[in-house]
Amino acid sequence: MSWEVVIGLEIHAQLTTNTKIFSGSSIAYGAEPNTQACPIDVGMPGMLPVLNEAVIGKSVMLGLALNAEIGRKSVFDRKNYFYPDLPKGYQTSQFNYPIVGKGTLEIEVDGVKKTIGVTRAHLEEDAGKSIHGAVPGQTGIDLNRAGTPLLEIVSEPDLSSAKEAVAYARKMHELVQYLGICDGNMQEGSFRVDSNVSVRRPGEPLGTRAELKNINSFRFIEKAIEFEIERQIELLESGGQVVQETRLYDSENDVTRSMRTKEEANDYRYFPCPDLLPVVITEETIEAISASMPELPDAKRARYVADFGLSDYDAGVLTGSRDMAEFFESVVEKTGGKDIKLCANWMITGFSGALNKDGLSVKDAPVTADMMAGMLNRISDNTISGKIAKQVFDAMWNGEGSADEIIESKGLKQITDTGAIEALVDEVLANNPSQVEAYKGGQEKMLGYFVGQIMKASGGQANPGQVNQILKAKLSD
Amino acid sequence: MHNLTIKQMSEKLHAGEITSVQLTQHYLDRISKYDAELNAYVTVTPELAIAMAEEADKMLASGEAGLLTGIPVAHKDIFCTDGVKTSCSSKMLDNFIAPYDAHVVTQLKKAGMPILGKTNMDEFAMGSSSESSYYGPTKNPWDHKAVPGGSSGGAAAVIAAGLAPMATGTDTGGSIRQPASFCGITGIKPTYGSVSRFGIVAYASSFDQAGPMTRSAEDSAWMLNAMAGFDERDSTSLQREAVDYAADLGQSLKGLKVGVPAEYFGEGLDADVEAVVRNAIAEVEKLGAEVVEVHLPNKDLAVPSYYVLAPAEASSNLSRFDGVRFGYRCENPKDLQDLYKRSRSEGFGAEVKRRIMVGAYALSAGYYDAYYLKAQKLRRMVRDDFTKAFESCDVIMGPVAPTPAFNIGEKTDDPTSMYLADLYTIPVNLAGLPGISVPAGFVNDRPVGLHIVGPYFSETKLLNIAHQYQQVTDWHTRMPAQYQ
Incomplete structure (x- = not known):
């Protein structure tokens, strides 16, 4: 019996702003650790977020490009969890009311077109990162990235092969760059693709999925998904069960490995962020953005x-x-x-x-x-x-x-002076009497030889049309 | 000097009869003399105060001075103050020195007000008695056996005892008005969004609002002028034209419609407190106001709603205190979990932990709808009560708290009875309305305040009513005998 593959993608596109989503810190890549982290980014007591308005237009633009519903009143929520690189103990994100709602993206694989559903796209802030090894025996925290504006674009589980998944990811990658809302740099993490992969027998409910994270090239995404599909099918066919977990792709050995198991669903205790007002988007704003779209x-x-x-x-x-x-x-x-x-x-x-x-x-x-x-x-x-x-x-x-x-x-200008070309033709014909005899004796292919010699003599600059014309005239004399 | 009104101080400073350094030193001397017993200050900053007073004297000399230039101020220890410890009266922040000023601190620095120090409070502003402070309870200057109220208990006590002429406070569920009532001073909580929250350590963001704590309504009006105004660093700060809060002082109260809600005089209200409040309302009537009965039928929903929503916000706001970047960190953590667990259980006090747990519970999956969303619904009902009431009156009057100041230790083992100390103030925070506490008399030698609540942006009206009342009464000028 055959297997059906079900894939959904979560894409984090870093928006091309100058500053962070809730503070004035720069988001330029590659700065010394913690040199682009102000008290707001560090989550210092009493600090408050102020929304960088630039993210609104960029998000709406994507929404329009996906023919999606635009959240007329989107709300920022707090996703609460503890992690050292999450300075406030919560990530500011959007939960119930995202800025972009349901939309679609058309892909083409092997000449076949398919419309993929986009569930939503919501704004959120990135976390910082933990650096292991920089300080012996300790973990360092770099908060430069904390607060970088991200648009998380979530697809429906409409993708049914690794090829389709990559076609969708590439299409989205092209789109965000066209719109100028994301630089698409996968090496620097500006465009990150997480794949949720599961398999099932046709007609059966969805299988347990594994999430593939942190893969920074389309080629590896395709290989990782292909490996993961094979792994899950083999596992199920040998009587095993797929565990819901996050897996990392090891490109050297072309396998995926378990990173962490979600034994229990995290309770993020989402609630509306009381420090930020809902974002209201008017019809006029949408029209203005629509008019400015490339x-x-x-x-x-x-x-x-x-x-x-x-x-x-x-x-x-x-x-x-x-x-x-x-x-x-x-x-x-x-x-x-x-x-x-x-x-x-x-x-x-x-x-x-x-x-x-x-x-x-x-x-x-x-x-x-x-x-x-x-x-x-x-x-x-x-x-x-x-x-x-x-x-x-x-x-x-x-x-x-x-x-x-x-x-x-x-001195590459083409020679078009008839006199100069005639002189060249005369010179070549004079230097090749036996070939001229042969031509006149019926070997017409010698014409190409003469043209080659003339062009060579002109340093390639003689006008080939004129050379042909003058040569033929002289030979028929 | 500490018996002068702010207006008198300001006149003397401008006339050169006193200097800011003299005035500031006078308060510093009183702090040295009295605060060991009172415990109203967490930190006193004499060098900073004198340096700022010298600057203020220069401003006065050069003619660049404003009304408040040279008049010292005490900040509640919840306002971040560049270079000075900001502890929120918690072990968690006992070592925390902010590298920035709260917006309010910046504003009062610009006004030329020397900083005397930082006042004691309930830990992270969670409490109604200032007993949950890591630095021990503040005593009520009127009776050292009594609490000063809370959470801005230190601020109320320094005004009552003459250890500062002006103080900043914050009010999340009554934390300016209730201690003002307990200590016999004037304190106003402005409309939510009037004063920037930037740099105020957050307790419950959708409720927190800063305001002045002073002797008289006139003093409060002057101070609010310096504190309020739009600040782009706080997204909930209101973008309005600048308001002169002292503009209406001097208006007649003739024709003023005072709503008296029957629900504010029901079960639980101390009979003597009721008498004081009714007398005060009668006094306002004599000034030309008309009393009408109004109803706030959902008053009893306010406390339960507040004690879901405020802890929910607090549980998230206080997550940043994790021992990683600032504040208290436990000794020798074994691993990350141990670092989190011990830093937080050792750094926070019992009431803070209680509210974090209540809040986290109310937000957790499966309980969110039943608690958080339900509480939001109640919040709207409470707000709608006020909207309806203000259709038939200009302001509402009633008690600030059901009792005068209670004794230290009396309610510490019974959080619920402590929470009920705020049953008249909390509805105002749920609705985001302005409210003021005005000294109105005494019960058993402990002060009692009159609570005046108005529609959004009615601060000038509230301040004028309080001011008119203070023209015909002297409760606000009285000081405890030992501090005179």
Whole structure:
């Protein structure tokens, strides 16, 4: 009998604010321990939270992108528990009235589309972190992260394979970055995915789930879920039972291991935080946020196919990130939209390829949209050929200047002067009398040989069309 | 000098007849003389007080002084004070020195008020007698066998004994008004949100409200002017235009409708206290007010509601005292659990532990609806009672507490009877309304206050009524013989 896999994801997206959710401390990554923790973050007596309003608009934006209900009156609650890196003894979160309610996200796996339910998204503060080993025999606490604004996005258990789970996570990852509400950096923990995995026989109630936490790449999330599914099926088929617990993924051995068992459900004693007022969101606010939203990836892809005539694949690559799409659109604009296909090809092969080779992001690319457009304009006006353009692009990437500067300094301008090309043709024909004889004797393939020799003699700069034309005329004389 | 009103002190300071240093030193001398017996201060700060008085004298000399410049103040030990111990009268914070000032402390520093020290209180403001203090009980200056009330008992005692001209207090369930009544001084709890809670160690956040404790209503009005106002660091602080709380002092009481709730004069009220309160109301009537009967039918729901909600908030607010970052930490903890358990059981006193347990219970799964949510519902019913009552009157008058000050030790073994000491004040906190206690007489040589409660933002009215009453009575000017 077959097994059915049931997966739900909880994603913690760190919101791109300058300061913490309830204090003015910076949330910049990588500071010395406890240098970004003010008395509010440390939970000192008498300190009070003040909501960073920036988190509201960012959350609502996600809600709108997910076609979700927006919590018109969302409430902050206290989740009470003791832990050394939780300074106040409670985490301020949202329980009964989250800022984002039910919504959906469409994913595509192997060409099949599926709509995944989003249960809710709520705002909360991050905890600090415990550092073991920095002080011999003791545990250190770093509260820099405490109070960092998080949006926890909870999916319905609608995902039925590791592939679907990763497709959903990737889609959400792309979405939050497009919206500019999260930088998506998984290594720094800005985008964290926890997976709840269970299996059951079709038609039966939900099985006991295990939670997979702290996995910081999509590849490992997929492998961890796959391992976990196998583990649970083997366990059940051999008569065992799945224990509800948190498991960690060990990427070196490609297995999941038990971290802690939830023997009993924690009682967090949630209640509304009396230090914070409910957040009321008006229709006007929603309209204003809606108007300020960037074009979403799905809409952009559809537009590239319909308006620019690009293939689904090309549209997908060019909308892979908001930065890439904006770069591309800027190049199209700066080239006057004359040859969008040319722009797309150069973005995908030249620009994307170079980024991948050097491991750079669009923002760090040494070639700007202006420079790219400058080069493409020189191809369009026949100043350089496509082949020479590759040389120009590499030089721009190496920081040697703009396309025009490089063409000028390296003398790469295409030779279009008929007299100059005629001289080159004459010279090559004069130097290869036996080949000319052979051509005239019927070996027409010799034409390609002559063209190659002429182009070589011109340093690749002769206009190939003109070379062909003049060569043919001379040979038929 | 300690018999002067604040207005007289201020005039003398501005006229250069006395200096702030002289005035401050006078109070410091009295503290040295009397406080060993009274135990009203947890910490006295003579160096700080004199340094601030010198600054105040400079302000006075340069003409930058305000009405309160140079007049010393005592802060309840719940207000965080930069560089000075803020203990909340708990072993848990016996070693705690905040690196910041509470908003109220900042405001009074700006006004140029030298800080004499920090006053004793019930531990974490949980109590009605100041007996739960880690530093021992404060005595009532009128009778050393009696409690001064609580939780702001130290503050009330220093005003009554002339060990400070002005003091700050906080009122969560009656903690300004009940000790004011017990010690024969004037104390007002403003509308919730009028005074910033920033830097006040939280007990029950949705109730806690700071206010002035002084001899007269006029003094309170002046001090409230310095304490109140919007503070962006407290999200529950009200964003209103600045109010001059002294603006209405001097208004006639003609036509004032005084509501007297029958429920405030029922079973449990000491007959002599009732007589004092009724006499005071009659006095107000003589000033032109009209008495009407009103009803607060859900009065008896207030205490049970409060003793679910306040402990629930407290159980969470006090979680930060875990021995990890500040405050008391037990010796040689074996592991994390041991650190938590022993730091908290050794650092907190019995009443605090009782309320944390009650509160945690009321919030726990399976009990939340029956206790916490039910109590919230009762809270709304109590508030609605007031809204309805204020449709037919301007203010409500009644007793502050059912008895005069009780004896030290009398109620310490019976928490329930202690809780009932606040049955008239708690409804006001549940509703978030302003209320004032005004000295109105004595029962067995112990003071008794008149309680005046008004609608939201009616402080100027309450202060004027109290002021008019104090123009025709002298209860507020009396001092215990040994402290004169």
